[in-house]
Amino acid sequence: MDVDEFIFNMTALTNNQSSYLLQHLHAIQYQYSYIPEQAVTLLANRLSLTEAHIQGVVGFYSFLHDSPRGTFDVLMSNNITDDIRGGLALTEKLYSELGVLPGVPRRDGRVTVDTTSCIGMSDHGPSMLVNGRTITHLDNKRVEDIIGFIESGTAIEKWPKRFFQIKDNIQRRDILLSDDSKSGDVLRTFNQQGSDHILQELEASGLRGRGGAGFTTAMKWRLCQQTDADQRYVVCNADEGEPGTFKDRVLLNSYADKVFEGMTLCAGIIGSRKGFLYLRGEYHYLRPALEVTLHNRRKQGLLGSNILGQSNFEFDIEIHMGAGAYICGEESALIESLEGKRGIPRKRPPFPVTQGYKNKPTVVNNVETFMTAALVAIHGATWLRSVGTKESTGSKLLSVSGDCSKPGVYEYPYGVTIEQILSDSGASNSQVVQVAGAAGITLAADEFQRRIAFEDISTAGSIMVFNQQRNLLDMVKNFTHFFVHESCGFCTPCRVGTSLMKDLVKKVHSGHASEYDLGEIRNIARLMQASSHCGLGATAPNSVLDTLEKFPQIYDQRLKHTDYEPAFDLDASLEEARSINGRDDADAHIGTAS
């Protein structure tokens, strides 16, 4: 099919609504390996947008490209958990053996290799995406096989099935994952008991959002229900981009029906006819099965019109794909992205619950929150209160990875200590535990008594373990790179501050920094915390500040003990001149003795 026809069909199916722009771009990228100019022109025409607007959207999302990628488009996950398990060396191997530079297509058009932020496979060893498909458990052997397939031009469909194997790795179950209710049970309960009763149960249960912020679910739903509007929306945030997290992957793989049931319950309560599952681009492989689940629910009368025979209960769910942007996990940026735009966080207030998708009242909840809410509807408030703490009722799914022998998903009652998690996951000799991802908190050994709970450490569930052999500065450096890549660029302190921070940490890491630079790091961090537009900029410096406070020696031992050191390395700056002259003798170097 030519591009014109492809786009014509696609846009016609959605009545040329501009809110589908990102979805179309995602499909075009997938089909053609880039967004051809011709496609931009045609889309602009069909959706009544300017070409520059479309160019702006393409430029925002990491997975969209305005020039062709290689036939094999390889993206190595560069989370710190990939790096420490050999991912860094494997990435270098791919660059050198395939003869490519990062992100640049090889001259024959065969392949591109680049890195990407955590793809949600931290429990599967170093992992990669090839043409959007996930390959796990990378080691030397597997990477050599992949290089072989790429060089021989073997279609990815013919690569061994075991490359693509993804397991749930559920290591511990509690009330949520051991529930055995059936499809439709929740909605039948809802029909019998009604909105008010279910909302009261939700309220009594104390359920709070599982995405980390911990807003009371019943209050969110009630606020949305009470806001006057002709349409309301239910949005499930499945953009889990926090480095080191993967529990939503597991829920969507094995419990999607209950997640959809929770969304439908919410729709019934707030009065919504339309819902979206915003699925991160990295989880593209989950989409076909999710569509089947939705299809089955429609057949069973659990989605669509007349749900369970109720003439006034109509609701359907559509899957929207993200395209490589961590910021879209922030609910207002997610809504912008759902509307087909660049994922820039909105000014708040107004909050999505009163003005969200298309400025209509919108409930945005985490995958796990919807599933938990659904089960509260069947089992009642006491069920959730049977585990957890007074302020943090119920259980939490944690994604445990890094230096432990049993990585995977652990469901614990709220209030579990870090020590317990370490012991259960087979972690020993742990130096630090990084909770809540790159923007989270770095816990030292004397803090392992602390608890996962809203009143202590609140998290969407990423737990990354580092043992005593790890160089913590590698972790900090990795995170500062992550934020440079993921800052949306809207506000000054985050856009510029993340880059300044990355350079200063690199300066420490490479042994060129002085005490003065540490002061600079602290000042920039404080400015970012105080003045950023959204939480990304405000939390980006956390790991730097935490480690500076708790592990000052990792910085101090690399400092040059002078008051000031230049940002550049004089000898390294001569490298270009040396390569032009073809020289590398001692006289062509300056001051390397220091």
Next chain:
Amino acid sequence: MSIRKVFKLDGKEIVFEDGDTIMDAALRAGEYIPHLCHNPEFKPHGSCRVCIVDFNGRKVSSCTQPAIENSEVESNSDEIMGQRRALLQMLFVEGNHVCPACEKSGACQLQAVAYYTKMLSPHFTHFFPQRSVDASHVDMAIDFNRCILCELCVRASRDVDKKNVFTISGRGIKSHLVINSPSGKLGDSAFSANDKAAQVCPVGAILPKHQGYDNPIGQRLYDKHPISVVGDVAAQNEDEKR
């Protein structure tokens, strides 16, 4: 008679109306809060963060924060002025700003706010990004080296001129202004020197061609009075804009 609502800005009572932001009310009362991406003629943006104030104990951008009765707003403290200075320094090192050779020098809001916050050096390491100049248009030129991503031209072209000539592409530190035209050049776009978008640039990124240094440096808008007295360059008459 309507009830008079007030908040306190650095201890001074400021009267405001429903719907006002802190910035709206302060400007109306003749109180200056430094800003770059804000222009009262357009919807507040809140991206430069230079107008941050302390609002009941937390930092907010005064151009987007609705005024609230009896709130305490602090703007002129050493701490906030230091933070504003650092934000300006970030803007200076992010682009390529060569004040002594810039046609906008002396009538540039970035430079004037920098003086106001007592910024004496760029402090941070320069990024020296590779950026271009687009002189393809008959009457106007764009020097991307000086763009601070305030999106005033984007807003003016979209909301007033109804032309959508400008938008932002890229992400993070790679964010940049792009032009809607087949070639991506300003000369091929619907842009005109009479557009509102041609009048709102707070820095020297969008400038008229065929004239230079008509008004000698030293006798320009902010050479004569600080920005806290004369206000935004976009609000001046044509003679004062350079």
